[in-house]
Amino acid sequence: MRYVIIGAGAIGGTIGGRLFQGGHDVVLVARGEHARALRDEGLRLVTPQGTDTLRIPVVSEPGELRLTPDDVLMLCVKTQGTQAALDTWAYAPVEGGGTAAGRLPLVCAQNAVENERLALRRFARVYGMCVWLPSTHLEPGVVVAYGTPLSGMFHIGRYPHGLDETARRIAADLSGHAFAAYPDEKVMRWKYAKLLTNLLNAYDAVCGDPAGTEKIGALVRAEGAAVLDAAGIEYASVDEQRARRGDRVTAVDIPGAVANRSSSWQSLARGSGSIEADYLNGEISLLGRLHGVPTPANDVLHRLANEFARDRRPPGSLSLQDLMSAIDAAASPV
Structure with a gap:
């Protein structure tokens, strides 16, 4: 699978960067000064382990990319940007016929609980993802991820509920490098807990x-x-969240970083x-x-x-x- 990261900011940049480091095909979607910095200098991913400069392919619009049936769209914009992103990507053509909305999985790797409802109006296959990933993006081309020993933790499942092989494969890919990810047929109970x-x-x-x-x-x-x-x-309890997270993701200060x-x-x-x-x-x-x-x-x-x-x-x-x-x-x- 190739991961198209729509919104390569703090969350999207860290997910895309870590997947890329793990050997997965990744495309970052960004605009403006951030896109120019990513193209010219690469993504600078700053973590407690050091700084890596990653030369990941970058696009700004669907027309710059040939979508294939093996692509996964991962939506990482903030919720106020979701509708515009859906407008841009839903009807992008996919190789072999059809559109992204009809053929490709869309993963809402976002805070809040409204994104999945917005996406389901357009996309046939929507996945919710609860994101625990301490990170910042304040400078074009630079993302800082503070988590250690893992950068982040996720729960992923079909929206509004259920599991399938795609959710399991995405969880396995994420768990392969610097993350822990759990397929969950009731993913929204984790997202409502994160909302609190x-x-x-x-x-x-x-x-x-x-x-x-x-x-x-x-x-x-x-x-x-x-x-x-x-x-x-329904929402996961504080104790359930604490037990699942354990000491896997602890945010630490990074010298020289905000x-x-x-x-x-x-x-x-x-x-x-x-x-x-x-x-x-x-x-x-x-x-x-x-x-x-x-x-x-x-x-x-x-x-x-x-x-x-x-x-x-x-x-x-x-x-x-x-x-x-x-x-x-x-x-x-x-």
Whole structure:
């Protein structure tokens, strides 16, 4: 199988780079300055073991690549970029006839739980993948992966549920070099569990004060668990996640590299103008409104993260006191 990595940022660059190092056929999809750096200088993959420069083929559009029936499309963009990526790739022609949407597997190697639903409107074969992979992408051509002894851990299965040989083969390929990957017929229970963890991303982005991490984390997770329970949505427990991960993936500092931060913090640091909050804290806001469960902490972080991204405010520029005041006001409306 050849892996076409749509979105060669922190997650996609690490997955693509590690697969390439393991001897697999890989194509990276990137645009702008990042694409130019990848083409001219190669992917610089920085890990606790050192820095490797990888000369991986790079394209920016489907027209630059001849898709074959053996290709796997791995979607690694943030959720706010998913629809545009689907628009671009769904109807790309495949060698022998047909289109990508009808013939190729699409793996959603992304946070949040909306990507698979969006993809299933276009693609006949959609796979969910829960991603545990501490990494950053702040500089064109450079990806930093902090995990050791493994770079990351994944669960993969058909969406909405089930397993097949493709899922097992992808898991085996990922497990062959620097990752652990597990086929799972109920992959979305892992993705919903990861959603609860990712609710703290917006806090890291807008405030990030270590003094409030435990308190804010408890607030947003309690609201998230309450709405998932109200909606009857299954999710893996904290103990189950901890047992599965064990000491396989531990994020460590890398000399000369920025400290590991959330994907939402990275969006603000790059001044991208967008952030994933609509599909993280916003997912909890949505479910809370559908099921009559108040979610003030998530609502506030959802709103603030979008404001920060829109106004290109620097990450961490909101005080913990101001954030707590906003959450208290939302929890006690007049």
